[in-house]
Amino acid sequence: MLNPDPDLTPGVVLEPWLGGQVRCYPDRVRTIVEALDRAVRQFPDTVALETPEGDVTYAEMADLVEGAAERLTEEGLAPGDRVAVCLRNGLDIVVAIWAAARAGLVFVGLSTRLAPTQWAYMLSHSGASLALGGAEFIDGLRAAGAEAGLPADRVREVGDHLTGRRRPWKGDAVAFPDEDRTYGVIYTSGTTGRPKASQVVHRGTMHSATAYVRTLALTPGDRTAIVFPLYYVTGHVAQVTPMMLVGGTSVTVAEVVPREFVRLIGERRITYLMVVPSIWPLLLRDPAFRWPDLAHVEIGAFGGSPVPISTVAALRGRMPQLRLYDAYGLTETHSPATILLDSEFRRKPGSVGRPLPCAETRVVDDDGHDVPVGQPGELWLRGPMVTSGYYGDPAATAAAITDGWLHTGDYARVDDEGYVFILDRKKDMITRGGHKIYSVELEYLLVSHPDIAEAAVFGVADRLAFESVAAYVVPAAGRRVDNTDVQAWVAGRMADYAVPRHVRVVEAIPRNRTGKIDKRALRETMELELNSARTRR
Amino acid sequence: MTAPTQPDTTQEDSDPDVRLRQVVATHLDLDPGRLLPGARLGDDLCVDSLDAVELVMILEEAFGIALPECAVAEVRTYGDIATLVREQVVGRSDGPGA
Numbered sequence: 001m002l003n004p005d006p007d008l009t010p011g012v013v014l015e016p017w018l019g020g021q022v023r024c025y026p027d028r029v030r031t032i033v034e035a036l037d038r039a040v041r042q043f044p045d046t047v048a049l050e051t052p053e054g055d056v057t058y059a060e061m062a063d064l065v066e067g068a069a070e071r072l073t074e075e076g077l078a079p080g081d082r083v084a085v086c087l088r089n090g091l092d093i094v095v096a097i098w099a100a101a102r103a104g105l106v107f108v109g110l111s112t113r114l115a116p117t118q119w120a121y122m123l124s125h126s127g128a129s130l131a132l133g134g135a136e137f138i139d140g141l142r143a144a145g146a147e148a149g150l151p152a153d154r155v156r157e158v159g160d161h162l163t164g165r166r167r168p169w170k171g172d173a174v175a176f177p178d179e180d181r182t183y184g185v186i187y188t189s190g191t192t193g194r195p196k197a198s199q200v201v202h203r204g205t206m207h208s209a210t211a212y213v214r215t216l217a218l219t220p221g222d223r224t225a226i227v228f229p230l231y232y233v234t235g236h237v238a239q240v241t242p243m244m245l246v247g248g249t250s251v252t253v254a255e256v257v258p259r260e261f262v263r264l265i266g267e268r269r270i271t272y273l274m275v276v277p278s279i280w281p282l283l284l285r286d287p288a289f290r291w292p293d294l295a296h297v298e299i300g301a302f303g304g305s306p307v308p309i310s311t312v313a314a315l316r317g318r319m320p321q322l323r324l325y326d327a328y329g330l331t332e333t334h335s336p337a338t339i340l341l342d343s344e345f346r347r348k349p350g351s352v353g354r355p356l357p358c359a360e361t362r363v364v365d366d367d368g369h370d371v372p373v374g375q376p377g378e379l380w381l382r383g384p385m386v387t388s389g390y391y392g393d394p395a396a397t398a399a400a401i402t403d404g405w406l407h408t409g410d411y412a413r414v415d416d417e418g419y420v421f422i423l424d425r426k427k428d429m430i431t432r433g434g435h436k437i438y439s440v441e442l443e444y445l446l447v448s449h450p451d452i453a454e455a456a457v458f459g460v461a462d463r464l465a466f467e468s469v470a471a472y473v474v475p476a477a478g479r480r481v482d483n484t485d486v487q488a489w490v491a492g493r494m495a496d497y498a499v500p501r502h503v504r505v506v507e508a509i510p511r512n513r514t515g516k517i518d519k520r521a522l523r524e525t526m527e528l529e530l531n532s533a534r535t536r537r
Numbered sequence: 538m539t540a541p542t543q544p545d546t547t548q549e550d551s552d553p554d555v556r557l558r559q560v561v562a563t564h565l566d567l568d569p570g571r572l573l574p575g576a577r578l579g580d581d582l583c584v585d586s587l588d589a590v591e592l593v594m595i596l597e598e599a600f601g602i603a604l605p606e607c608a609v610a611e612v613r614t615y616g617d618i619a620t621l622v623r624e625q626v627v628g629r630s631d632g633p634g635a
Contacts, residue, residue, distance in 0.1 A: 258590075259606045282590060433587050464594070465587040483567060487583045496585040502566045533563050 012357050017180075017203065017384050020404030023358040024203075024384050028210050030179040031202040032236075033101050035209070035244045036062055037171050043220070043247035049240075050251040050268065051091040053163065058244070060166070061095070067165030068099035075130055079104030082126045082185070085231065086110040086119065086133040086141050087158060089252040093230045094240060095162045096132070101183040101202075102174070108197075109186045109231030112137055113435075113495040118195075119144035122187050125392060126197060132158045179203045185391045186233060188331045188436065195441070197391035200233065204334035207384045209241035211356045215339050216272065216299050216325060222248035224272040225265060227256050227279070228434065237335045238274055238301070238327075248272075258282040262289045265297060272299040276434030277307040278465050280315060290318045303327035303336070303352075305431045305466040306422075312345060328352035328422065332387045332406055337361075338420050351419040359383040362405065363414050376423055379412035380405040428519065430459035430467050437469060437498045439519075442490065446471065449489045451479040456509045458519040460502060460526050470502035470526050472509045481505060502526060553600070553626050557619055560599045564592055574616030582615065592618075600626055 012023035029035045036058070039048065044059035056064065077083060083105050087093040100107040108126045110119050112134070123131060123144055131150060133141035138157045145155035177183065184200030212218065224243055228234040230252070243250045251268050253261065262283060265273070275283075280302070283289045300315065300322040307326065315322060326340040338361070340353030355361050363377040364370055371377040386406045389397030400407055411424040430437040439457035446455035454474040459467035475481045483503040490499045504526070512518040562569040565582060578584040584592070589612075593604055596618075602625040612618055 257606070257610065278587060285594070462587075462591070464591040484571065491580075491583055496579065496583070497587065499583040499585070501583070501588065530566065533566075536563075 015384070018386060018388065018401060018404040020382065022382060022384050022386075022404060023360070025207060025210050025358060028206050029245060030206060031101070031177050031181075032098060032183070032205055032241055032244075033176050033202075035206070035241055036065065036098055037169070037176070039244045039247065040169055040171070046220075046247050047249045048244065049091060049094060050249060051089075051094075052252070052254060053091040056091065058247075059169070061098075062169035063166040064091075064095050064163055065098040065102055066167040066169050068095050068162045069102040070167055071161065071165055072099060072103050072105060072130070077103065077105055077130060080106065081130075082106045082108050082128040084108040084110055084119075084123055084126065084128040084131040085158075086112055086131070086137045087231070088112055088134055088136075088254040089226055089230050089235065090254060091252070092132075092134075092158050092162045094236070094250075094252070097184065097230070097236055099162065101177060104177060104181070106182055107184045109184065110141075111187070111229065111231055111495065113229075113497065115493050115495070116140040116144040117147065117493055118495075120147035121194065122197075123148035123150055125194075126185055127392075129154060131155045132161055134158055177202060179206065180388070182388060182391070186231070186331050196393060196396050198331045198387050199389055199391050200334065201388050204385045204387060205233075205237050205241060207358050208237045208329075208334040208336055209245060211336060211339075211358065211385075212238050212242045213245050215341070215356070216242075216301065216323075218242055218246045218248060218272065218299075220247040222246060222271045222299075223251060223269055224248065224274065225251045225253055225261075225268065225270045227253045227261070227275055233331050233335050234274065234303075239272075256282075259286055259288075262286045262294075265289075266294055269296050271296055272301070273297055274301045276304045277302050277311070278305075278433045280307065280311050281464060284311070284314050284318060291321055294319065295321055297322060299323050299325070301325040301327060303329065304434045306350070309349060326352055328420065329385075330406075330408060332400070332408075333359075333381060333383075333385045334387070335385070337381045337383070337385060340419075344419075348415075348419045351415075351421050353420065354418045355381075355420070356383070356385075359385065361414055361418075361420060363412060368402075373416050374413055376411055376413045379408045379410045379414075379420065379422070381408060382406065428458070430457075430469055432459075432462070432467055432469065432497045433465045435495070435497045442469070442471070442494070442498060442500070445490060445493055446473060446486065449481070449485070451476050451481040451485070453477070454509060456517050456519065456522060457500065458523050458526075460523055460530065468501040469498060470504075470523070471500040472504050472506050472522060474506060474509060502530065553623055554619060556599070557596075557622055560595060561592065561615070561618065564595050572615045574614065574619065576615040577613060578615070578618075596622055602626060 013026045014021040015024040039058040040062045047055050048058040048061045049056050085096045142155050179202040182199040185197040187195040224239045226235045226239050240250045323342040327336040328338045329336040337359045338353045338355050360382045362380040365377050382405045412422050428439045442457040443455045452473050453476040456472045460470045462468040486503045558569050
């Protein structure tokens with residue numbers, strides 16, 4: 001269903017993007033560089049970042065960014081070049097993102113959870129000419145660099161590369177980048193066995209950040225704790241940049257240890273929490289996570305997977321002052337496309353809300369035709385938040401985006417009031433915690449094992465993490481393989497959260513009458529078996 | 538189809554070690570034979586951070602205990618889990634009103 005006529009949506013104007021006309025906020029700040037410049041002028045002495053490495057004001061952050069941009073340029077990097085970073089949340093990675101944008105470079109976010117061979121693919125695919133890693137990742141990053149053919153001296157421990165030099169912020173004396181420029185690439189799991197590099201564009205980030213400021217009603221006094229890894233979109237699009245727009249403060253958290261995190265929320269007077277749904281039950285386990293001790297926490301946002309109604313009820317009971325928001329979006333939409341507001345949870349349970357003012361939705365059938373209102377189909381999204389494409393992969397871009405519409409791969413229905421309900425994932429994606437795992441990518445890896453002939457990977461329900469990874473595998477003729485072999489094969493090659501928890505070695509994978517693997521049936525069978533075992537326990 | 542060997546539920550459930558092995562093997566869906574004292578949670582049993590948190594919750598429910606977070610943070614092996622649970626179960630039975 002197309003949204004109402006754009007003229008009926010206040011505060012947006014139509015602008016060209018991806019070959020079509022999309023709804024844009026005319027009064028937006030155009031780039032993340034301009035957002036920093038504006039913050040330097042409006043709130044120079046406000047603390048921008050509280051990190052393990054120390055606190056910095058917006059004026060200090062800008063000077064660090066200017067210094068880092070200068071140093072990256074001295075490394076021989078020219079506009080458009082890629083610089084890869086493998087860093088935990090902290091000062092370095094924030095400076096890296098903004099310095100890359102300031103120098104016209106492209107930051108390549110490497111997940112710290114991945115295996116070196118996965119980093120190697122990303123270094124090679126992106127053509128990164130410099131890679132910087134934290135001390136704890138540098139050995140693996142060097143191995144990845146060698147595998148990718150990157151000269152050894154172009155893989156560095158981050159040290160003081162990004163924060164060792166300060167230069168006075170030059171403001172607009174250095175030309176700001178065009179808002180349609182790509183300043184980052186973030187790898188998402190791919191349906192073809194290889195991750196795809198979604199391009200991060202100023203236009204997308206700034207529309208999403210603006211949407212967060214307005215929807216969540218963020219104010220200058222707000223303070224947010226960033227637990228989302230900053231090498232993904234959410235941390236810098238939903239938190240650092242909105243805080244920059246309002247003059248708030250971002251507190252970086254390198255790792256979530258529930259009790260320590262609750263203590264940090266209190267000590268740092270956090271007002272805005274943005275977490276994956278699996279974090280809430282952990283916080284609720286701590287008796288200290290309660291009103292009035294944490295009365296300053298006013299905003300509780302989440303996304304990535306549904307939150308059980310029981311968790312929402314528990315939050316309402318323990319933290320009645322919280323305004324809850326459920327955001328739906330993808331890496332390819334620079335975070336949110338729809339948001340369910342606090343007042344809508346009771347009326348529209350299970351919905352991910354309505355499209356943001358700058359977003360449009362369609363629900364289509366397999367031929368790309370709109371289905372009647374309320375009927376299920378694939379959700380398509382259009383707006384300035386949609387990525388300009390996948391880096392170095394025009395075929396994947398053409399398949400995913402047509403006439404400005406992003407094919408999300410998610411099955412959904414939209415009711416007659418415009419509320420979106422996600423029903424299933426067409427792309428066969430598994431969500432574990434906040435992490436996405438494409439079953440096809442894992443299946444490719446499994447069948448690359450010399451003793452495995454066939455594999456089917458799917459998600460099964462998990463009470464905390466939303467889903468666990470499950471796999472059926474068929475041994476190659478005359479070969480043997482067991483659960484331990486399967487897990488060990490994946491463990492060294494993909495992130496730990498992608499290792500199948502539930503493995504079944506079978507002679508043949510069950511198929512439906514048309515010969516296709518019916519993963520829904522596999523999932524139901526596995527869940528029945530697991531529930532039966534747990535009941536016996 | 539080869540599923541992990543189901544724990545022997547005919548054994549005396551009141552033995553904390555036996556029961557612990559049952560609970561952990563069921564939750565992690567693996568053969569109890571892999572639960573050796575020196576088995577490392579991450580490297581050998583492929584337990585990620587979410588598995589670990591969920592395992593703590595399940596052990597607390599199964600044994601009616603509260604595992605101290607500071608002690609949980611130090612757990613590296615299955616043997617560490619067994620020791621921690623045993624200490625808490627014994628502490629509970631020794632405590633007031635036990």
